[in-house]
């Protein structure tokens with residue numbers, strides 16, 4: 128089955144269902160896995176289920192504990208919000224046309240990295256300078272639950288904690304206030320600060336299978352036919368985010384241009400900058416679309432430089448996949464040190480950060496192209 132319609136999470140949902148029935152649910156969890164495989168949807172569905180009064184079992188409740196353990200299917204079928212209690216009725220979805228829907232419930236809290244920032248803002252965790260420790264997530268979680276049940280927090284973009292932010296959250300993670308559950312969402316355990324990782328129970332989310340991804344694309348109306356869904360799924364390495372890129376047909380076309388420019392020795396700074404700026408401009412009038420397109424170029428480039436780095440370190444092991452022919456070109460041309468690729472990653476991360484800070488896009492794109500050209504000489 129697909130628990131609450133989310134593919135590929137049954138095993139994890141089962142662990143939560145069992146732990147909750149036995150009243151052994153911990154308080155701090157870390158979900159890691161590639162972007163676009165359903166971690167956030169799962170955290171929201173869990174939040175709704177665990178907030179539901181039917182699943183909020185306190186130590187005095189005889190409740191479900193006395194039941195014999197149900198089989199997995201029955202366990203998952205039972206682990207659903209009832210839809211009728213006050214908590215379920217309070218759980219709704221925000222309807223801001225500019226952002227994806229978020230749950231609203233007086234005891235649900237959500238923190239993420241704003242699109243124009245490169246880190247999770249400290250204020251969101253412990254309040255701004257004027258109200259330090261008197262607002263923000265850590266403060267909210269220390270208050271009594273409005274509905275008298277659980278409090279649940281989802282901290283998205285956990286890859287982007289700075290040390291100060293992480294430190295602010297540590298105490299809350301270590302000893303969550305009573306009946307409080309915190310879900311952190313990141314892309315890999317390695318990207319989490321060790322202090323955070325060690326305080327959370329980690330669940331890994333795998334890439335979606337091609338069939339699962341194709342089913343999602345069809346269900347969301349992103350493609351019209353099964354053939355199209357299968358084709359996009361095959362290109363997307365199990366990630367919905369990759370699938371969305373592949374569906375931006377212009378982007379997949381440009382990938383070839385991008386990789387072949389990046390594989391040139393030396394890179395032709397001026398020509399590359401012109402092509403890049405044209406491509407970014409073609410995303411449309413809205414700045415947010417142009418910004419997203421340039422950020423996608425940067426993300427792809429970082430993946431490319433990492434693949435090239437690995438290949439230069441171990442030329443016998445050129446990775447398969449879309450980068451392979453271009454990476455091979457760099458290795459075979461010679462004259463490029465693996466260290467250069469790390470410099471390229473650094474330059475690209477800097478450029479991404481500039482886009483986050485709203486620096487003029489053509490300026491960022493051109494400067495990046497010229498800097499790469501300089502390294503490649």
Ligand SMILES: [Zn+2]
Nearest residue numbers: 179209212215
């Ligand atoms: Zn309910």
